[in-house]
């Protein structure tokens with residue numbers, strides 16, 4: 179199947195399920211009174227999901243679309259089938275040698291870099307300059323510089339990180355420049371190879387658009403693994419690929435569905451961030467069980483704050499606090515959130531009542547969230563294919579696939595393109 183056809187299949191699935199994606203089950207509108215998002219009730223999924231046992235929920239959350247969904251309603255089974263199909267990816271990676279970790283390099287980062295370097299080196303060795311966008315500590319920059327004779331430069335907006343990267347030993351010609359590429363601009367020339375490991379959000383799109391702008395048929399290449407798609411200045415992401423350029427889309431246009439497809443594919447930040455919530459048993463920051471407990475505590479806090487200050491956007495309960503604040507016990511979380519807002523602390527019985535309410539509501543929300551979470555990877559795949567097709571339309575030969583195992587990092591989708 180061509181990349182464009184895969185883009186189309188993924189776009190169609192996103193558009194068809196956009197109401198499921200938009201209905202966040204923890205939303206106060208659906209809480210209590212047996213309410214469920216209309217998107218799930220109308221499809222006849224809500225009662226099935228709410229009847230699932232804790233053990234089933236656990237298994238479905240952990241194994242995702244690969245789990246045995248057994249007696250799921252046929253339309254839910256069909257959606258899971260389509261999600262599995264669009265998310266099937268080859269591995270881009272050739273096996274490489276392992277090496278000891280560098281200073282300040284975690285074992286996970288080392289595994290990511292070893293795998294990604296195998297993908298990059300064949301491209302980079304044909305380049306006249308390699309540019310590592312969002313180079314962080316510069317481990318990848320230095321790894322590539324140590325393997326090829328070409329100059330390698332890391333671009334990093336955080337001056338402290340760039341300085342740390344400069345101070346670490348390197349076996350090749352790695353240089354680091356401090357620049358915010360979204361503010362200062364990012365431009366590539368003939369002979370460049372742009373690389374980015376976990377180039378977050380908008381950075382990945384900026385890289386793709388910048389290499390796509392290199393004039394004519396000049397040699398240029400890119401190897402990109404994105405992450406944190408929600409990190410962008412705008413409130414939403416519009417596809418880079420124009421809807422309606424291919425025959426299938428023109429037919430849709432004739433049926434006046436083009437505008438609907440275009441708006442369904444404009445993804446707001448909360449949807450782009452959905453993939454970060456993917457269940458992780460070996461998470462970097464917290465295990466899945468800890469994340470589940472943390473979400474329950476946040477729901478209880480949301481309830482307590484709403485009772486005090488009135489309607490509150492979901493997520494706003496931890497505004498001004500570190501994301502990890504929800505990892506402690508509920509009383510400390512409440513004390514920090516109320517303290518931050520200058521509010522008097524609720525009583526212990528109030529906290530206990532909110533905790534009990536949150537347990538019930540969270541159990542419901544977990545079940546009703548299942549279809550939506552099964553679509554998280556689909557959104558990630560859509561952005562990957564969107565970037566890939568954009569480059570293909572500009573004369574690049576592009577491959578997409580996984581670069582490392584999900585146990586090393588769940589954000590493991592990459593694209594490699596050259597022209």
Ligand SMILES: C[S@@+](CC[C@H](N)C(=O)[O-])C[C@H]1O[C@@H](n2cnc3c(N)ncnc32)[C@H](O)[C@@H]1O
Nearest residue numbers: 312313314333334335336357358359360375376
């Ligand atoms: C998720 S980290 C990845 C770092 C590194 N590539 C790695 O894999 O360890 C993303 C990096 O991009 C940097 N970054 C984000 N936006 C940037 C921008 N607009 N210009 C330059 N660097 C940016 C961040 O400071 C951060 O170091």
